[in-house]
Amino acid sequence: MAAITTPVTEIVLPAQVEPDGLRVRTNDLPAPADGQVVMRMDATGVSFAEQQMRRGKYYDQPPFPFVPGYDLVGTVTATGPRVDAALVGRRFAAITKTGAWASHVLVDATDLMPIPVEADPAAAETVIVNGVTAWQMLHRVAGVRRGQTVVVLGANGGVGSTLVQLARHAGLTVIGTGSPRHHDLIRELGATPLDYHAPDLYDRxxxxxxxxxxxxFDHVGGAAIVKSWRLLRRGGTLVSYGSAATKDEAGSSQLPVLKLFARLFVWNALPNGKGAHFYNLWAGKRRDRKVWQQRMSDDLNEVLRLVVDGTLVPQIAATFALGDAAAALELAESRTVAGKVVILPQA
Incomplete structure (x- = not known):
């Protein structure tokens, strides 16, 4: 008997192109192999990773052409050998790094993370990588404690807006930077807003x-990270999780990150009682994939529990149909929106 394939619509990043250079193609998705499932995409989104990838600037992106899409919420439609057929019809989240901008996606069954049945797919999508990143940086890296004060750069962004809410829930005082157009939102989320364009920002x-x-919590990197380091009191922690300041620089995609690693290593080794760390969502996966996946699932469960009970409100900037992924990417890169741009099968 011939293996059953699934017709699929995919968004392809063909080369270093502007957002309108994305291509839509139809294809046949192979039948799931041993240990795999087919997921029908119910929601995916635009993260900073895709913005870097289209420039060829993401640290370990695959060669062009490829299908972007860092994470998704989807429903299992088919299972491969050695996978429980009872998964069919159930909704899960998955972190894919690439491939999620498609109507259907092949995923390893071990990468599926359960989500509450009452969770809205778009809301859940907004906090998969963003929520796990924020949760782990707060609780696993910085080890924050009630009553402390933290700074969140880019407090209006997908990760930043989640960080602010989780930090407030943990009993922290939060100072958040962002464009003045987003100050009302930052204030509503519970942080004191400051204009990140202000020349005297760090003095303020x-x-x-x-x-x-x-x-x-610094996603900007570049030269200004020195100023972030100097904001810390003794016992404080700098958590770097990106290098947005260098995304448009020509040259190697790895060099800015390696320079950042070197700087953080030196700071972390200094006998000043302060810590400097680079957060990597994928850290530990190669060493022990099972432990890594369980940690992802546990932390996402904590975040989604707060979403379901209304403590954490996912910030959905806008929704687009899959076929309009180019417009979704363009809007996400415009720096005019708060939260995450979400892609649905049909908007």
Whole structure:
């Protein structure tokens, strides 16, 4: 008997192109292999990773052409050998790094993460990578404690807006940076907003916390990370999780990250009682995939529990149909929106 394939619509990133250079193609998705499932995409989204990938600047992206899409919420429609057929019809989240901008996706069954049946797919999608990243940076890396003060750069972004809410839920005082157009939102989320374009931004940050802060969450990188480091009090922690400042620089995609690693290593080794860390969602997967996956699933469960009970409100900037992925990417890169741009099968 011939293996049953699934017709699939995919968004292809063919080369280093502008958002309108994305291509839509139809294809036949192979039948799931041993240990795999087919997921019908119910929601995916635009993360900073795709913005870097289209420039060829993501640290370990695959060669062009490829299908972007860092994570998704989807429903299992078929299972391969040695996979429980009872998974069919159930909805899960999965972190794929690439491939999720498609109507159907092949996923290893071991990568499926359960989500509550009452969770809206778009809302759940908004907090898969963003929520796990925020949760782990707060609780597994910085080890925050109630009553502390933290700075969140880009507090209006997908990760930033989640960080602010989780930090407030943990009993922290939060200072958040963002464009003035987003200050009302940042304030509503529970943070004190500051204009990230202000030339005296770091002076204003120090004025709000003259004794220093307990943690800084910095996705910007570049030269300004030195200023983030100087905001810390003794015992404080700098958590770097990106290098947005260098995304448009020509040259190697790896060099800015390697320079950042070197700087953080030196700082972390200094006998000053402060810590400097680079957060990597994938850390530990090669060493022990089972442990890594269980940690992902446990932390996503914590985040989704807060979504379901209304404590954490996912910030959905806009929704687009899969065929309009180019417009979704363009909007996400415009720096005019708060939260995450979500892609649905049909908007």
């Amino acid at each position: 940050l120090r004025a709000l916390a003259p004794d220093g802060v307990d943690a800084v």
